[in-house]
Amino acid sequence: MRKLTYFIACSIDGFIGDESGDAAFMIPLVDEEFFEYLKTEYPETLPTHGRRPLGIDDLPNRKFDTVIQGRASYDLALKDGVTSPYAHLREYVASRTLTESPDPNVEIIGDDLVGRVRELKAEEGGLGIYLCGGAQIAGELFDEIDEIVVKTYPITLGTGMPMFRSAFSFTMFGLDDFRAFGNGIFVRTYSRKR
Secondary structure, three states: OOOEEEEEEEOOOOEEEOOOOOOHHHHHHOOHHHHHHHHHHOHHHOOHHHHHHHOOOOOOOOOEEEEEEEHHHHHHHHOOOOOOOOOOOEEEEEOOOOOOOOOOOEEEEOOOHHHHHHHHHHOOOOOEEEEEEOHHHHHHOHHHOOEEEEEEOOOOOOOOEEOOOOOOOOOOEEEEEEEEOOOOOEEEEEEEOO
């Protein structure tokens, strides 16, 4: 069984972006040490259009071979003219309003998102599934999430898009790993207790 991992950046107060989900203001906080960590441990989470100019397009996928993102997250790439932000992965976009994919590499999941994710998790293979965000899709897929990797940036927002948009549910996760960086970012990895 493959894992679904919610790999997400957030503020100290738990927001993953502004009200629209845009978190571009976090990018300048990625320094050389933290970028090296991302490049070494999670290279596939760096968008294709960012990898190419940095000369790291040939880095192999280490954790994931598939990405699922919500329509709002995908729209952030589309507004910049990028139709396949993770061309180095199998790409899925959950959307009830986007009926036709603007790119042959991107498959739209219009209904039964949970069922489709269960099919993807049941596939054979050693690499997992990267849940890219945002809050709505993370809420819909909450029961399917096996692991959460939270990159906490040393900022507060006060308001914005939360990590999850879902009904109240008390769910236990166990801390598997913690790593702190000189710039104040820390990364926590949690596994769901089943």
